[in-house]
Amino acid sequence: MIRILIVCMLMAIFAIACTRAKEDESKTELKFSSNGESVYFTGVSQKNGRIMFEGGPSWMAEYGGNCGGCHGPEGKGGVPIPDSDIVAADTGYKALTVEEHAHDGKKEIHTRYTDKLIKRAITEGLNPEDETLDIVMPRYKMSDDDLNDLIEFLKTLE
Numbered sequence: 001m002i003r004i005l006i007v008c009m010l011m012a013i014f015a016i017a018c019t020r021a022k023e024d025e026s027k028t029e030l031k032f033s034s035n036g037e038s039v040y041f042t043g044v045s046q047k048n049g050r051i052m053f054e055g056g057p058s059w060m061a062e063y064g065g066n067c068g069g070c071h072g073p074e075g076k077g078g079v080p081i082p083d084s085d086i087v088a089a090d091t092g093y094k095a096l097t098v099e100e101h102a103h104d105g106k107k108e109i110h111t112r113y114t115d116k117l118i119k120r121a122i123t124e125g126l127n128p129e130d131e132t133l134d135i136v137m138p139r140y141k142m143s144d145d146d147l148n149d150l151i152e153f154l155k156t157l158e
Contacts, residue, residue, distance in 0.1 A: 035146065036153025040067045040075075045146045055125065056138030057083055065138050067091065067150070075157035081136045092157040118154070119147045 032038040035046040043051050043066035053065050059082065070088040071077050075095075077088040090096075096113040111128035113121065120126050122140050125133045142150070 034149060034153055036149035036151070039142075039146055039150045040153050041073075042066050045143070045149075047145060047149075048143055051146065052141040053138035054141075055135045057081055057136050059083070060138060065140070070136075075154065084134075084136050086134050086136045091154060093151070093155040094158065096154070115151050118151055122147065122150070 032041065032046070038044055038046050039051060043053075043064050045051055050064065053060070056065055067075075070079055070081055071091045072079055072088070075091040077090040079088045080086075081088060096118060099112055100107060100109050111117075113128055117128050121133060121137075123142060125135075125137055125139045127133055
């Protein structure tokens with residue numbers, strides 16, 4: 001019962017954030033220090049507009065997608081994804097580029113992500129071992145410029 005309540009609260013918070021992102025998209029002035037930060041928090045590129053995607057949780061089709069909605073404002077993950085049993089992973093650059101890290105309260109060892117492998121995970125949904133990421137991880141249709149900007153932003157997340 002508590003889990004259902006938490007999931008409902010998270011969905012409501014995400015819906016509000018997405019609604020604000022849609023409102024922000026129509027404004028000419030975005031309040032982000034970089035394009036990568038804008039992409040992460042709103043799913044909107046300052047260079048190319050709304051970023052399209054495939055997959056992801058069902059509610060993303062209505063509200064749009066962004067990284068921060070699932071991975072959190074600091075990229076630490078740990079957020080249960082509504083309508084699934086998946087917990088979002090830590091997307092901080094350091095966590096992705098080391099072999100050993102914690103995910104969902106467990107120690108995991110994985111092949112280190114490189115910038116190229118991070119881009120592939122974002123656009124093709126594959127991890128460094130060529131395994132398919134869960135479908136709740138959207139496959140974003142992003143330009144190389146937007147991907148590079150997003151990775152630069154991920155590097156700022158500790």
